[in-house]
Amino acid sequence: MKNFRILYMVAVFFISKLAFAQDILTVDDAIKMAVEKNYDVRIAKNDTKISDIENGVLNSGYLPKVSASGGVNYSDENQNVVFSDGNSAEITGAITESYNASITADYTIFDGLERKFNVKKNEENLNLKRLQERQSIENTIIAIYNAYYNVAYQKQIEEHLKLNIANSEDRLERARKKLKYGQGTKLDELNAQVDLNNDNISYAAANKDYKNAKRNLNLLLGRDISAFFEVDTTVVFLEGLEEDVILESSETENVTSLLNQQNLLLSDLDIEINKAKFLPKINGSVSYNWNQSINPPTNFALENEAYGLNLGLSLSWNIFDGGQSKTRVQTAKITRENREIELYRAKEELKKEVYNAYEDYTNKQFTLEAEQNNVITNTLNFSRTQNQFSLGQVSAVQFREAQINLFNALNNRARAKYDLKIAEINLLQLAGKLID
Incomplete structure (x- = not known):
């Protein structure tokens, strides 16, 4: 019977662990779900479908009218x-x-080749919509990463507060035992109780922030905001992100740069379409x-x-239309010039963003390494302080200070970990490699 109970408890444990694992929403799962269900992405995809229809032969002008x-x-x-x-x-x-x-x-x-250039414009409009769809997807992915890692960060704050509460409960229990056996004071017990109460209050606030963050993520995923899930707090970093490689890639792959080039191409076609109006039909x-x-x-x-x-x-043959066609050609040329200026400015801004983003990335790498060292130091400090506190060699104030320092170090490391990942994701977007 005893062996049966042990087997039963083991089975229940593994079943519960399996059920919990099935509720975990990975960041990749979240991105896949968002690309399929996010409202902005769905609208962008429909805009691409409209442009695809307009690019069809039925809208080309090459078919007769019957x-x-x-x-x-x-x-x-x-x-x-x-x-x-x-x-x-x-x-x-x-x-x-x-x-x-x-x-x-x-x-x-x-028709003076107007139809030919309109067909070409429809093709390039479709390419423009595809780029805009890609931009919408990339922006959604960035939003998902931020929202997902915010949930993960709030979850880790909860975990760190649970550790705080456990240590505070242990401290309170020790204070009560010392008071019982005449080795402590009532003030020690009251101070321990106050700190435990504060930890519980902090935990309630953190739990509220955690639930709010989960609802925000569900909204981005385009599903019921109350849907239950757990997140994976582990982070895998990429290797070999070099500044010059990212800068080179951004010039040819960055979606904003490609959109500016596409708009310039459309301006060239607008000029040709307006010039075609000078020819006979x-x-x-x-x-x-x-x-x-x-x-x-x-x-x-x-x-x-x-x-x-x-x-x-x-x-x-519209020999003279009051100068309207000439006016449209002139304004189209100026518009094209403006888009060329915008393209040049965007290229310079993109360079600045790459340099700034890479600087931020390297800074966050240093910060994470420093925060990891802080956790090691504060963990060792708290362990020693805890042992000395149990022996009566340090005061409750010193114990609480070591406890708070460890809590802050754990939170700072978690924040630095997610900040570095977001900095990495921003670099990938600038390089045009985010969807890859």
Whole structure:
């Protein structure tokens, strides 16, 4: 029976651990979920779909326009008719019927190459939307990393406060035992109780911040804000992030830089489209028509039917439109010049951002290393202080100081760890390698 109980407890332990593991949301899982469900990303994807439709052959202008029409007319009239020979006739209920039907196809044979450049512009607009979608995804990924590691940081604060509470409870228990056996004072017990109360208050506040951070992350993931999950507090850092490599990559892969280049290309196409308006346009048409009429006796022909094929060719040339086309070309050229200036400025700003981000990255590497050393030092200091406190060799104030120093060192190391990861992610985004 005893062995059975042991096996049962072991089974329950592993089942509970498995269930807990299934609730863990990794940062990669969060990113995948956000890319699929985040509201901004979904809107950006739909904008790309719209541009893809506009880039299709149905919007190219190269297909003919086909229309069909038909009609029926009926009249019932009383007619008084005087003929050229002087005779006259009066008819009551003179009925006239007419029927017509036609199908027509119109096609633009030449439009000054405007259609060609519009098709090219639609293609580049699609590329622009794809870049904007990528930018939205990258911004969402950055937001997810920040929100995820904020949850992880708040979780670690909770864990550190639990350790604080456990140490404070141990201190209070020691103070009560010493008071019981006449080796301590009531003041020692009261001070220990006050510090334990403060730790519990801090834990309640940290628990509130932890829950709020989890709700913020759920909102970014596009799911129920109350969905339960746990986060992984471990962080894996990349190796070999070199400043010159990141700078070189940013010039060709950074999404903001690519967007500026794409806008410049679209400006070139706008100039060509407006120039095309100076050239003539040639249109062709073909139609098949059918007409039939049934006339009263007063008409020369009692019945008439006509049908056949009609072909047409027309040329139009807007020789002068009041200067509107010239104005559009001039403004398009100035717009292009502005976008060229923006591109140059963006390149310089990107260089500055890479230099600043890399400086921040190296600084945070140093900070994490220093905070790790602080944790080692403060852990050793607290362990020794705890032992000396139990022997009555240090005061409660010294014990509490060592306890708080260790708590702050643990929190600072956690903050430095996540700050370094965010700095690394920012470098990847600047290099255009974040989605990779």
